[in-house]
Amino acid sequence: MTNAANEANAEHRVVGVLREIVGPGHVLSAAELVAPYATDWTRRFSGPCLAVVRPGSTAEVARVVAACTVANIAILPQGGNTGLVGGGVPATHPGPMGLPVIVSLRRLSHISEVDQLSGQLTAGAGALLGDVQRHAAAAGWMYGVDLAARDSASIGGTVATNAGGIHVIAHGMTRAQLTGIEAVLPDGSVVSHLEGLLKDNTGYDLAALLCGSEGTLGIITAVRLRLHRPPGRTSVALIGSPSYASALELMSSATSPVLAAEVID
Incomplete structure (x- = not known):
């Protein structure tokens, strides 16, 4: 059996293990299902992957990582995939470890109650x-x-x-x-x-x-x-400035906290 065949068999086994960990419905391999995860927000960057895995808990993430590490499969963690520079999607040409597994964290979406004492x-x-x-x-x-x-x-x-x-x-x-x-x-x-x-x-x-x-x-x-704590009140002002330096001086002279500032050139 050739090295390529051995690698293909190993990748197939890993995908099977991942399905056992997170459930078959949360391991995506079909091209049309993988595409939204493998292409970044600008549509300028995309690359191939072995599969997209969607764990539903920290324990499942841990098992997915362990399985990929044992099989020497690269892992690409991904959040909302809103990046603009290709950092959250696979490389156009796979590296020496071959096709990566994209681990999507979207199902880990829980938010606790706000602790009013600690904020x-x-x-x-x-x-x-x-x-x-x-x-x-x-x-x-x-x-x-x-x-x-x-x-x-x-x-x-x-x-x-x-x-x-x-x-x-x-x-x-x-x-x-x-x-x-x-x-x-x-x-x-x-x-x-x-x-x-x-x-x-x-x-x-x-x-x-x-x-x-x-x-x-x-x-x-x-x-x-x-x-x-949110500010009790906010004010918005449009102020002309002859230079960036004077704009910075103006901000530093404010007697109330400045929440945000944007330069329009």
Whole structure:
């Protein structure tokens, strides 16, 4: 039997194992079903994959990762697939490990109740940013990250890329919103640190480490998020400025917090 035949048999066995883990309906291999996951938002980047796997829990993600690691199959974690630079879809030409398995986190969409004492909530990696925002607002809070793709971008994706958004000057990047994280490591083991302690000096800051790692260190499955009280009132102003420098000076002279600023050239 040729090496190509051996590889094909190994890939077929892995797909069978993945179906056992998440159920046959959550392993997609038909071209028309895979296409939305294998093509990015701009439609400029796409590539082939072995299958798309849609686990429904952290435990299933762990088993999927372990199975792929044993079989030496590459893994591509994916959230809402709203990226614009091809980072969330397979490469046009497969690498030395062959076709990857896309692990879609969309089914991990749970959002906990808001803890009114700490001003925090826990969200699954597949929860949409817009859903988290609305959930927080209904409880009298706001989430500090906002961007145009709020109703299609996943929380896990914004954490994996350390997204900034339009409120970054007021609340900071996504990393500043994290108080805990849960993730699956490359060997299939799970690290979970979702207590949300504000003062915690017990070892490495896993949330800060995994935030912005873009799936290279592990697959984020859930996060604990810090919320903010919304401003009592807001005002919007359109101000002319002769230069970028003077615009920055104007912002720094504001006596009330600036929630967002946009330059129109």
